[in-house]
Amino acid sequence: MSALGRVVRSGVGRRRVQTIVIGLVVMIAVSASVLGGTLLVASNAPFDRAFAQQNGAHLTAQFDSTRTTAEQLTVSGHASGVSAAAGPFRTVSISPVDDKDRPVPPLTVVGRTRPDAAAVDAVKLIEGRWATGSGELVVLNDGRFPPDERAVGTVWRLPDLPGSPTLTIVGVARSISATADGWVVPEQIAGLTTPGTAGGYQMLYRFATADTAGQVDTGRAAVRAALPADALTASRSWLTTREEGAGDTALLVPFLLAFGVLGLVMSVLIIGNVIAGAVSTGTRRIGILKALGFTPNQVVRAYLGQALIPALAGAAFGVVVGNAISLPVLALTNDIYGTSDSGVVLWVDAGVVAGTLTLAAVTAWVAASRAGRLRTVDALAVGRTPTAGRGQWAARLTARIPLPRPVTLGLAHPFARPVRSAAIVAAIAFGAAAVTFSFGLAASLTEVQATANHGDVVVGPGTPKPGTPGGRPVKGDRVPAGPTSTPRSAKETAAIVKAITAQAGTSGYCGVADAEATMAGLSGALPILATTGDGCSSGYRMVSGTWYEKPGEIVVATPFLTATQTRIGDTVVLTDHGTQIAVRIVGEAFNDDHDGMQLLTAAATLAAAEPDLEPEDFYIAVKDGTDPEAYAEALEPEIQQFDAHTSTENVGTPEVVLVINALTALLSLMLVAVAALGVLNTVVLQTRERVHEIGIHKALGMAPRQTIAMVIASVAVAGLAGGAIGTPAGVFLQRMIVTEMGRGAGYHLPASVLDVFGPVELVLFGLGGIVIAVLGALLPAGWAARTRTASALRTE
Structure with missing residues (x-):
């Protein structure tokens, strides 16, 4: 071993604390960087990667079984531009209740033999098993409900069907295309269909080109042309689903970058401080090395080597630790996005190690260069204590x-x-x-x-509105809202309000009704939440402006202001049932319902267009110290006669x-x-x-x-x-x-x-x-x- 090598080895062994500190600092920096880099890669277009991995459907289409046949639908899979198709699958909408007879949001259920047998939409089973017999159900995991509400083993009852049959959840699955809320064996569909009604068919299509809305529309038109008129009742583009899933990706990137920068800056500071300290405490040793014939360059290389040896060891351990930590985290992100990332990205590991070691080397060289510049006589004469x-x-x-x-x-x-x-x-x-x-x-x-959470307790219809998957409004793509429950009368509304206000523990309430209107310059209908009551503003956080105080005023979210190029104080004209209504924007609230395009206003604003509009749901805020569960149970008997039920607001x-x-x-x-x-x-x-x-x-x-x-x-x-x-x-x-x-x-x-x-x-x-x-x-x-x-x- 050369003299320089012996000096480096001696320095590493003698300065054990500095050696350990450099190694640990580099290990932690590399671990954090590998973790962050791996997650950044995982968060880069996760929907697109999951869509490719699962052969997602470019178009999910619903057909009327009385206007077409299974054979005709099979033929539609060969329409112009269709590269692959799956189906037809029989479908039905169910409205179950849980073990406490509380209504569960309606589900669109599809009959399917296996999760991954189809050429389109390979459903991923993430918990439990696939349904193999009657009475078994696999539910979609879309992250919009608390896990315990749809856990394996949960039993739901179907009171609207003869004999009130039950369904037991045996599995939880993910569909990147969100093609259904649940799956059963095909033979089960007939037993879940209400007597006297016909179920539907579902077809899943992949197109040769589907990168734009126009290309998807072209594919949809080709499918429609291959089938009888009016057979297609609803459809959903993959671009809509993709847009809805983009928000989660945007959340991960900024904070990962922030932590990455913090870690690297701290590593540079501490490695520089360690090397500078080693030079400071080893001044006399530096003088001895120079007196023995070491050149300034060799002295610098000696201290550089003493830093890089533990840095190399720390980097090696850091890669292992970073990848090990990323595995359980990626298991969660895979569940969020539906991807199947393994966790080890070689080019990320190599890039992090190379970058960290380069920074360590440069930092150490800058600190060690002082040792090379010291004169031999000065170094020998100086002690270790401060001047x-x-x-x-x-x-x-x-x-x-x-x-x-x-x-x-x-x-x-x-x-x-x-x-x-x-x-x-x-x-x-x-x-x-x-x-x-x-x-x-x-x-x-x-x-x-x-x-x-817009309230502690919710009062809603006895049977939630069926329609789109899960009974929740679908954002965007030509899927009809479906039938609704029978509208309440003004007398019933007044009786429910009286019961709510008379209930001990009530702090305030807000009655809400869904409505729609159009606006010049925007395509499609704008969702409106029309409210009554004294507690509506408490459920929203204002960004700027004020809450509406009288008819003709509306509160909107940022996406609406962006899409319409308006601001607080502007007046816009809405058209509701042919009636034009001028409304003034008085506030901007944080509200992500319907992608932030929902308008909030008093029900009286729409009175001229919809005089019979009555609240469908009531959000109740309870007083401090009041148990929401006990409050809901006490209120339930008072409102059941009006076909209304209570539930506690529980957003997971x-x-x-x-x-x-x-x-x-x-x-x-x-x-x-x-x-x-x-x-x-x-x-x-x-x-x-x-x-x-x-x-x-x-x-x-x-x-x-x-x-x-x-x-x-x-x-x-x-x-x-x-x-x-x-x-x-x-x-x-x-x-x-x-x-x-x-x-x-x-x-x-x-x-x-x-x-x-x-x-x-x-x-x-x-x-x-x-x-x-x-x-x-x-x-x-x-x-x-x-x-x-x-x-x-x-x-x-």
């Missing part, structure tokens, strides 16, 4: 503070090495910023989720939000660990530099506890400063990233989503910098306390 007089003003100042002397001595130490102290303040600041950002992001997402947390919360917590812990390692290295350097001084203190009577107090006090100022800098930086980062996430989804966000920190929280997060500093200082403080006085006095 006399440096920081003395701080020592004199802290001595006046009414605190124990060991504490005041520690408080003065950082000022003897201001550059090194500034670096550690920066590292702590990044750690504090990461923690603040993490908690702020989680709180913002919680607030966003809270906007989905979307899986993408769970993924983001888990990742922010994990990445924050990683960055806090990096910051603590930086503190550890700095305190070790300071302790070794001052070992003789510590020996003098011990000889004068300093106890081990006092030694620990002195060492910990030496990082308190850095921790306090880092927390004071990092906390507002984390708040700024949280606001910027959350705003960007909202912008990517097409929304302005209300203040309640952005302003999630109060004064108390900010103070606590600011003090978190001290916690990080103390965590990093505990080990070297213990080492200093255990150092024997005689050994410390002999050290120079």
Whole structure:
């Protein structure tokens, strides 16, 4: 082995703390970067990849079984432009109730023998098994319902059918094309069809070209032309489903990039600080190496090698750890998007390792170049302790503070090495910023989720409206809303309102009715939520403007303002049942229903066009301390006679939000660990530099506890400063990233989503910098306390 190699190996073995710190810092940086890079790849066009993996349907079509036959539908699979087809599958709409006789949103059920046998729409079974016999049901997992509502083993009853048959959920599956809400064996369809009615047929088509709406329309026209007139009753383009799924992807990218930048900057700071400290503490050794004939270039290479060896080991472990962590996270993202990503992306691993090692090498070279520039005589003459007089003003100042002397001595130490102290303040600041950002992001997402709850208790029709899959409005593509329940009379509405207001625990209520109108310049109908009651504004978060107070005023969301090029104060004209209604935009609310195109207004606004419009549902806010479940049970007997039922508002947390919360917590812990390692290295350097001084203190009577107090006090100022800098930086980062996430989804966000920190929280997060500093200082403080006085006095 060459002389240079022996110097490198000796330095790595002798400076064990610095070696371990560099290795761990690089490992954490690479782990976080691999995790972030892998998820960024997974979040890049996930719908398109899942669509290709599952042979998704470009067109999902529903046909009237009385106007066409299975044979004719099979032939339509060979229409011009059709590259593949699956079906015909028999379909039926069911309206089940759960084990407590509460209505379940209606489901479109398809008869299908196997999940993956079709050439189009290979359904993925993610839990349980496929239906194999009568009375068994596989349900769609679309993330819009809490998991326990559609868990395997759940039994639903069908009261509208003769004999009230039951269906047991035996599996949960995902369809990238959302072709059904549930699947049963084909033989089951006849038993689920209401007597006297005919079920329908479903066909799934893939086209040779379907990249644009025009191309999908061309394919649809070819299918329609191959079948009897009016046989096609509804259809849905894959582009509509794709657009609806794009929002989750936009959420992941900004915060992954933020954590990636934080991790890389902290790694550069700490690696530079470690190498600079090694040069500082090894000044005399550098002089000896030069005196023995080492050139400045060889000295630099020696310190560069001492940094790169642990960096290489850390990078290797980091790749393994990063990929291992990404596997369970990708299992969740695969479930969200319906993809089948394995988790290991070789080019991401290679790119992260190469980039991190390059940064480490450049940082180490810049820090080590000082060693090459030192003159041999100066290096031999200089000791390891700070120059006399440096920081003395701080020592004199802290001595006046009414605190124990060991504490005041520690408080003065950082000022003897201001550059090194500034670096550690920066590292702590990044750690504090990461923690603040993490908690702020989680709180913002919680607030966003809270906007989905418009009441604690919901009063709705006895049988929810059937129609589109799941009884929920389909956004977009030529699917009729379907029949609705019998409209309520004004007398019934008044009786329900009387029962609600008389019920103990009622804080307020909002009656809502769905309506539609058209507007010049926009294609299709605009959904309107017409409201009555005194509690409608509490269910929405205002971005700007005010809530409507009288007829003729509307509140809209950002996508509507964007699509119509309007702003608050503008007046637009709606056409409802041939009646033109001029309305004024008075407020912008955060409302993502119907892709943000829903209008909110008082029911009286539509009175001229729809005089008989009555609320279909009532959202009730209960008083503090009132149990919503008990309230709902008490109200139920009072409204059952009006064909109405109660349920508690229970909107589950979307899986993408769970993924983001888990990742922010994990990445924050990683960055806090990096910051603590930086503190550890700095305190070790300071302790070794001052070992003789510590020996003098011990000889004068300093106890081990006092030694620990002195060492910990030496990082308190850095921790306090880092927390004071990092906390507002984390708040700024949280606001910027959350705003960007909202912008990517097409929304302005209300203040309640952005302003999630109060004064108390900010103070606590600011003090978190001290916690990080103390965590990093505990080990070297213990080492200093255990150092024997005689050994410390002999050290120079």
